[in-house]
Amino acid sequence: MLAAAAAVTVALAAAYYPPVKPAGYGGDGGFLGAVGRQESTLGTPNWRCAFAYFAANSLIPFGFWVLPIRCWNSNAFRSAEMVRKVTYRPPGTEHNLLNEVNLSLREKSFGLIFGRSGSGKTTLLQLLAGLSEPTSGSICIQKYDDSGNPIGLPEILTSQRVGIVFQFPERYFLADTVLEEVTFGWPRQKADLLFKEQLALNLQNAFNSVGLTTISLDEDPQSLSGGFKRRLSLALQLVQTPDLLLLDEPLAGLVDVVAKFLLQMSDWKARADVVNLLKELKKHHTILVVSHDLR
Ligand SMILES: Nc1ncnc2c1ncn2[C@@H]1O[C@H](COP(=O)(O)OP(=O)(O)OP(=O)(O)O)[C@@H](O)[C@H]1O
Numbered sequence: 001m002l003a004a005a006a007a008v009t010v011a012l013a014a015a016y017y018p019p020v021k022p023a024g025y026g027g028d029g030g031f032l033g034a035v036g037r038q039e040s041t042l043g044t045p046n047w048r049c050a051f052a053y054f055a056a057n058s059l060i061p062f063g064f065w066v067l068p069i070r071c072w073n074s075n076a077f078r079s080a081e082m083v084r085k086v087t088y089r090p091p092g093t094e095h096n097l098l099n100e101v102n103l104s105l106r107e108k109s110f111g112l113i114f115g116r117s118g119s120g121k122t123t124l125l126q127l128l129a130g131l132s133e134p135t136s137g138s139i140c141i142q143k144y145d146d147s148g149n150p151i152g153l154p155e156i157l158t159s160q161r162v163g164i165v166f167q168f169p170e171r172y173f174l175a176d177t178v179l180e181e182v183t184f185g186w187p188r189q190k191a192d193l194l195f196k197e198q199l200a201l202n203l204q205n206a207f208n209s210v211g212l213t214t215i216s217l218d219e220d221p222q223s224l225s226g227g228f229k230r231r232l233s234l235a236l237q238l239v240q241t242p243d244l245l246l247l248d249e250p251l252a253g254l255v256d257v258v259a260k261f262l263l264q265m266s267d268w269k270a271r272a273d274v275v276n277l278l279k280e281l282k283k284h285h286t287i288l289v290v291s292h293d294l295r
Helices: 002-015 047-058 121-128 178-183 190-210 226-238 257-261 265-281
Strands: 031-038 079-088 098-106 109-115 136-144 150-156 162-165 244-248 287-291
Touching: 079 121, 098 109, 098 121, 109 121, 121 162, 121 244, 121 287, 162 226, 178 190, 178 226, 190 226, 190 265, 226 244, 226 265, 265 287
Parallel strands: 109 287, 162 244, 244 287
Antiparallel strands: 031 109, 079 098, 079 136, 136 150
């Protein structure tokens, strides 16, 4: 019966598989998967597909992966980040870490790349962030009109359009105060006043969207709670108003919900805090998360 349920689910899900296959193979042969979901504000729900999505999710306890599903109709499609046939081989090595990976992520949607440790998830994020160059293939943004037809040619996704939050981002805090941390690298010359005003406005918006309005700017970033440190590292990226926000294992190091009875409440809260924050952020930003932990 389980096999029959799985077959039905796979068939339903396959019917709504996105046009660009969001899957690839990592360096050690480990499977990389992807899940994407369009925000309801951008389209009308496709209920048959939503049913398939929930059916697929219900099979996780039995060892099935979540399948990539498009749950909303495409008529509100405005732009998408596209990874096309990307292969990556580090310079001086003989093996590809990524082989012809394809992925598409719509504007203001939330994507999840999952796969076991060493399958190439971080490598893919580094390529998307422009920290390394694909050996072959392309990473671009394609704009679409309201009917879903492409507008013009795809544009290259430059590093200025991407924000990346690495694993354990708090380890990279440099300054003694929150204010110095967020303004690090800002222009110092008077001529850049307008630009600084824009950054200050962005900063206010970023702090509002990650719920950091209650902390003092004089506080030492290292003295913040685990959840607030993650909020600060997200705000640092949001100040730059990226088109795409990449998060590498955003829950790494934060205590699991199941440990809440064994550990202090504040430790548990850090993880729940970040999960709730991501739920809020995905309403307004295009977010791609990598994780080996599907929970
Ligand atoms: N510059 C490099 N040269 C050679 N091998 C590399 C290089 N960078 C990464 N690797 C190897 O490529 C593989 C993929 O690494 P990557 O960090 O992308 O995996 P991952 O899926 O993010 O793993 P994790 O979940 O543990 O963070 C690993 O085996 C890693 O050792």
